[in-house]
Amino acid sequence: MKATKLFNLLTEIDTRLNRLEKSAISYREPLVRTNIKAQPFFALRDEVRRQLPKVDALREADVAGLERLIRGLQDFTIASPPLSKSPQRFDVSGFSNLVNGLRIGLSQLSPVEMLEAVPGQKTASFAFGFRNDMLTVIDQPLLLHPGEEDLARAALENAIEQGVYLNEDVGNSNASPRLKEGFARLQSALESRANIVQIGSRAQICNRLVNAELDELSGGQAGLMLGHIETVFRALAQFPQWRSFCENALSVDLDFPSVVTVAESAKALAIEVAKSGAVDPSVADALETVSEWATDKPNPDKRDVLSLVRTLENVWSAISKPLLSLGKEMVSQARKTVAVAVLGALIYTASQAIPIMGKVPGAEWVQTAYSYFKNMLPPANP
Incomplete structure (x- = not known):
């Protein structure tokens, strides 16, 4: 039943796209693949037709992809006067309803299927x-590739040792309480060795705090703080978890x-x-x-x-x-x-x-x- 419903919804999306294509022809603005502006239309239609033969394998990631393509097509049709005035113009609400129908269909997964779709931490x-x-909050062990252990651990220990000296210096200075607290929290995250991303996040906070208070810090203080932050990031770069996390963040x-x-x-x-x-x-x-x-x-x-x-x-x-x-x-x-x-x-x-x-x-x-x-x-x- 679920597969049939999903198939019918995808077929309806494809039917509406065909109507839109015929409408474009009637307004003497045919949709052709060589027209780069028409690529959102073909990208959506191709994806719908790619999913039709395998509706049993349809997942939320596929539905989210269709949703993104629909938004792109909406932008294209708004910028195309003939299509925007056509009786068969792109109806974003209608397409959105069909996508919601796909999501409802997916919600009819069995517990076993749903469990398979849930990733780990x-x-x-x-x-x-x-x-x-x-x-409760739990640790995420720092993972290392074979052969990288010694270098990564040495870099992290160096950052920890430097942090001890820095926090003593900052604690005895006239730096703001917020700045002192930021570096103390960074040091705590470093010494716990419990979560590589949390260390990076704490370092980013410290970097923002230092730059926000540069006018109130001496050149020596600012240099010491920024140098420590750079040391922390160099240490983080030795850990594959952090490198992968940063790459994913770019998207x-x-x-x-x-x-x-x-x-x-x-x-x-x-x-x-x-x-x-x-x-x-x-x-x-x-x-x-x-x-x-x-x-x-x-x-x-x-x-x-x-x-x-x-x-x-x-x-x-x-x-x-x-x-x-x-x-x-x-x-x-x-x-x-x-x-x-x-x-x-x-x-x-x-x-x-x-x-x-x-x-x-x-x-x-x-x-x-x-x-x-x-x-x-x-x-x-x-």
Whole structure:
């Protein structure tokens, strides 16, 4: 039934595209592949026809891709006067309804299929797991490629030693309390050796703080601080997790209002889980922290934005797996209760952020999880 419904929806999209093509011909502006401006039309039609023979394998990432192509086609038709005036003009609401239908169809996955679609914890500033049946922040071990261990560890230890000296110097200076706290937190992250992205995020914060207060620092102080930050980033560059995370961040393309929307969702989630008393306080603190990092200036660092999205993904992953595994393995009733409580808070706070997160490569699966749980396991509103 599910495959038939998805096939019919994709077929309807293809039918509407054919009508649009015929309309263009009637207005003496045929859509041809050699016209670079018409590429959004052919990209969408080609993708729809590529998915038609394999609807059983359709996933949220594919639906999100279709959605992006539809937005591109909308921009093209608006700029094309004949098409914009045509009776068969591009109807973005109609196409959006069809895409939503695809998402609803995907929400009819079985628990096993949904479990397969949920990834494990991703590299981010914070990861989550259960300890004594309570959701809490957990470490993400620093991973090294064989042959790189000695160099990477030596670089990290050098940054830690330099940080001890720097924090002593900064602590005895007239630097602002905010600057002192920033470097103290960076040093704590370095010494914990628990999360490579969190170290990088703390270093980015320190860099922004120093540059914001350059006029109030002596040349020697500023040079010492910036030199330490550079040492930290050189150490991070030795770790494949950090290199991969930075590469992934380059593909993030969200405007600031969208980032603010996701950050507000994370802050709202922090408030809800704190009120529930179902999680360790570190969870709410983590959500508030990544929200602040991503919105402390109008043009946020893409690494901070990716960490915000990945941290939210990790919450979804942490609570989805025990809920979906209940029929296959023993999960304590206490853990189930916590997972359900956090799920309720996620559903309650995530509606505005979900479509935006789906634009970040790799995060499309969250839309599928949201639709699945909202339709199949609807929790009571907090």
